[in-house]
Amino acid sequence: MQNLMRRIVRERQIWIMAVPMIAWVLVFSYYPMYGMIISFQNYVPGNSFFSGDWVGFAHFERFFSSPDFLQVMRNTLAMSGLNILFGLPAPLILALLLNELRNKTFKRVTQTLSYIPYFISWVVVASILFTLLGSDGLLNRLLLDFGMIKDPISFLGEGKYFWTIITASNIWKDIGFNSIIYLSALASIDRELLDAGKVDGISRFGTVWHIYLPGIRTTIILLWILGIGGILNAGFEQQLLLGSPTTSDYSEVVDTYVYKYGVQLGYYSFASAVNLLKAVVSVVLVLSMNRIAKKLFDTSIV
Amino acid sequence: MKSEFLRTSVGSKLFDAGNIALMLAFGCIMIYPFLNLLALSFNDGIDAARGGIYLFPRKLSLSAYELLFQNHKMLEGLMWSVLRVVVGTSLCLFATGLLAYLVNIRHFSGKRLLRILFFVTMYFNGGFFPAYLLMLKLGLTNSFQVYWLPSLFNVYFMLLIASYIQNQPEALFESARIDGAGEFRVYWRIVIPICMPVFAAVSVYLAVSHWNSWFDVVLYNPSGDYDTLQVYLRRLLLEMEGLQQIQDQQMLYNKFRDLSPLTLRAATTIIVTVPILLVYPFLQKYFIGGITLGSVKG
Numbered sequence: 001m002q003n004l005m006r007r008i009v010r011e012r013q014i015w016i017m018a019v020p021m022i023a024w025v026l027v028f029s030y031y032p033m034y035g036m037i038i039s040f041q042n043y044v045p046g047n048s049f050f051s052g053d054w055v056g057f058a059h060f061e062r063f064f065s066s067p068d069f070l071q072v073m074r075n076t077l078a079m080s081g082l083n084i085l086f087g088l089p090a091p092l093i094l095a096l097l098l099n100e101l102r103n104k105t106f107k108r109v110t111q112t113l114s115y116i117p118y119f120i121s122w123v124v125v126a127s128i129l130f131t132l133l134g135s136d137g138l139l140n141r142l143l144l145d146f147g148m149i150k151d152p153i154s155f156l157g158e159g160k161y162f163w164t165i166i167t168a169s170n171i172w173k174d175i176g177f178n179s180i181i182y183l184s185a186l187a188s189i190d191r192e193l194l195d196a197g198k199v200d201g202i203s204r205f206g207t208v209w210h211i212y213l214p215g216i217r218t219t220i221i222l223l224w225i226l227g228i229g230g231i232l233n234a235g236f237e238q239q240l241l242l243g244s245p246t247t248s249d250y251s252e253v254v255d256t257y258v259y260k261y262g263v264q265l266g267y268y269s270f271a272s273a274v275n276l277l278k279a280v281v282s283v284v285l286v287l288s289m290n291r292i293a294k295k296l297f298d299t300s301i302v
Numbered sequence: 303m304k305s306e307f308l309r310t311s312v313g314s315k316l317f318d319a320g321n322i323a324l325m326l327a328f329g330c331i332m333i334y335p336f337l338n339l340l341a342l343s344f345n346d347g348i349d350a351a352r353g354g355i356y357l358f359p360r361k362l363s364l365s366a367y368e369l370l371f372q373n374h375k376m377l378e379g380l381m382w383s384v385l386r387v388v389v390g391t392s393l394c395l396f397a398t399g400l401l402a403y404l405v406n407i408r409h410f411s412g413k414r415l416l417r418i419l420f421f422v423t424m425y426f427n428g429g430f431f432p433a434y435l436l437m438l439k440l441g442l443t444n445s446f447q448v449y450w451l452p453s454l455f456n457v458y459f460m461l462l463i464a465s466y467i468q469n470q471p472e473a474l475f476e477s478a479r480i481d482g483a484g485e486f487r488v489y490w491r492i493v494i495p496i497c498m499p500v501f502a503a504v505s506v507y508l509a510v511s512h513w514n515s516w517f518d519v520v521l522y523n524p525s526g527d528y529d530t531l532q533v534y535l536r537r538l539l540l541e542m543e544g545l546q547q548i549q550d551q552q553m554l555y556n557k558f559r560d561l562s563p564l565t566l567r568a569a570t571t572i573i574v575t576v577p578i579l580l581v582y583p584f585l586q587k588y589f590i591g592g593i594t595l596g597s598v599k600g
């Protein structure tokens with residue numbers, strides 16, 4: 001004990017810098033976790049986190065028994081499910097196609113263009129979608145010109161298009177950036193394998209099927225496993241920005257639901273309970289998926 | 303034998319042609335929305351409402367930009383955005399870098415504690431709602447502080463910088479200590495200069511994420527006193543509100559009669575996007591390095 005004290009005194013220079021950091025992480029990262037205790041109370045804003053009446057799991061029960069529960073879960077799982085189903089293979093296909101381009105300059109230019117959407121905000125994406133999908137936007141005009149519809153469709157005003165729009169814009173935004181990891185995996189495949197394939201007269205499709213895909217199998221499976229770990233994260237900003245009262249039956253996900261009840265309507269304890277539920281299930285999913293990945297490939301992504 | 307070689311070669315060429323066409327189309331899909339907005343933003347508003355503007359403005363007009371650069375709300379938004387990027391990025395870089403250095407000091411007894419305290423938060427974070435309650439409690443809502451204080455330390459970037467520091471020769475730091483430099487001095491005079499490459503990469507990322515932030519502004523600063531450019535653009539998206547904003551302020555002037563929400567929105571979107579495109583070469587230079595650095599950190 002005295003030893004430790006002596007060490008701390010000797011290292012006081014470092015500790016003076018470290019203590020504010022510890023204080024920061026305790027306040028901004030750990031204290032909010034402790035604040036989730038209000039999920040089991042009827043919390044009155046402004047009071048301390050321990051002053052409310054204890055109500056046990058009442059808020060959780062209320063969420064489970066409300067009709068919102070099924071709808072919110074359906075929307076969340078549908079949108080992130082679609083994202084895994086289409087959003088995960090899309091960058092892989094892009095990477096394989098880019099990899100086949102012979103002209104290196106063309107390949108580089110295409111790649112450069114493909115990352116741009118990744119770096120713009122969802123507000124800008126929303127603005128683009130409002131312009132393209134509005135009643136006098138490009139898509140309606142094209143459909144009208146080709147005689148496929150008679151009247152303009154309000155794509156963003158009707159719930160049945162919402163999931164498609166979210167999935168498509170997610171893919172548009174992330175495809176280029178997500179293809180990088182596949183491209184670098186493709187680049188690390190042993191050249192000798194490719195040369196051996198050439199000597200054996202393997203076709204280009206055969207090269208992709210027998211050399212490239214097996215060569216990056218680990219990367220593919222790893223990314224898919226981790227994608228499943230994040231299944232409750234169906235996005236947040238995009239739903240808030242693109243959703244509207246007319247589409248809320250399809251756009252409400254867990255996070256927007258928490259926002260609506262907690263921030264806009266002020267039901268702190270109820271919102272906190274829903275949020276806690278999501279946080280717990282998410283952590284369990286992520287950790288178990290990590291464990292599976294570790295078992296399968298002896299690599300961990302943390 | 304020869305004929306078979308010829309056949310595969312023809313198929314291969316066909317595939318190449320198809321692939322190039324497909325990639326051209328793909329490139330267009332990636333970039334076209336921006337070109338469309340650019341054309342709209344430079345077009346006369348009334349004329350644009352007729353539709354049919356795809357790649358080039360039909361009736362050139364600068365009034366959307368003229369109005370925006372005279373509009374107080376937009377200029378204020380621009381100011382808060384720039385301030386947020388500058389303050390948020392530099393403070394986070396400085397603090398996260400210092401943290402990364404401290405956990406790398408070999409003889410420091412608290413380095414494990416620091417590492418673990420921060421590392422755990424990568425997995426366990428309660429989401430936005432508990433953080434929101436905390437901000438309410440601390441009285442940080444409706445203030446500029448929420449733009450830098452809650453994001454002062456970034457665990458992911460700490461790991462990135464820490465692994466960079468770890469690869470530097472320890473003798474560099476040790477010799478400075480022997481010369482009597484304190485730890486902070488070592489950080490300021492030695493760690494920062496030698497870590498410039500990783501600092502540059504991280505700062506570009508931080509700057510982009512600060513510039514792009516929208517939700518935390520809505521959540522923490524509902525008063526509207528600290529609205530950033532993203533929030534201003536969002537306001538314009540809600541068309542009715544956007545229209546009213548124009549009418550209230552400057553629509554009465556004859557000069558701006560040729561405006562429409564469509565062109566105004568397009569011009570604002572371009573203003574929000576241009577800074578990203580300006581730093582894009584740096585982003586591109588660094589992010590492949592960032593990904594590979596990130597994958598070895600485990």
